Amino acid sequence: GDSPWYRRRTVPTLLLAINKIDTVAKPKLLPQMAEAAALGVFDEIIPITATMRDGLEPLLAAIVARLPVGRPLFPADQFTDRSTRFLAAELIREQALAVVRQELPHALAVQIDDWVQRRQRTRRRVHGHERRGPSIAKLYLRATLLVERPTQRAIVVGAHGERLKAIGTKARAALEALVGQPVYLDLWVKVRPGWREEPHTLKQLGY
Secondary structure (H helix, E strand, C coil): CCCCCCCCCCCCCCEEEECCHHHCCHHHHHHHHHHHHHCCCCCEEEECEHHHCECHHHHHHHHHHHCCCCCCCCCCCCCCCCCHHHHHHHHHHHHHHHHHCCCCHHHCEEEEEEEEEEEEEEEEEECCEEEEEEEEEEEEEEEEEEECCHHHHHHHHCHHHHHHHHHHHHHHHHHHHHHCCCEEEEEEEEECCCHHHCHHHHHHCCC
16 A cells, blocks of 8 residues: 555564764764654664674574574584585685685686596505505595686796695695595696686586
8 A cells, every 4th residue: 555665564573783883973863762762663773884894693593593593404413505516616725715815816716627436455564574455445636726827827836836735735635624535636637717707607616
């Protein structure tokens, strides 16, 4: 009908988040909040500054407190719906960003090229003689770090390849914790201009 929108609401809870409060003086902000409260339709009024993350925690807490209890969408022991390969790529990317110290966070992606399970023979010494030990499962993984410019490739590789080596060491340890077995990691860095604007590349990367 002709009743205002706040009279026609069907949801049981209505929150009001007032953004950009850092740009408004308190003498002007408080009357606005009082006017909104006088409507009598908001369960809570929360002032925030999203860019500075000011007030976001109270807003999130207010939302979570009012969410209805429903049937779980995933089993309790399933912590993600992403594939192990995707998680591996994200782990490598995370370690790469830690090494390059956020110098190119949005221009760096990781592509898993090979993912092969193999059995590796071990060696052991028995009474001073070297003997064959049991074979163990080992994951052989080859991945490519994609960047957009040669200068970015130089940042990732580092002087004499030291940065790339550090990334490989950190990433291998994280991957072994993820898959629960030894990992052989072969890392490469490739320049692919404009990969972020290529729909097929983004799809291959799982984005």
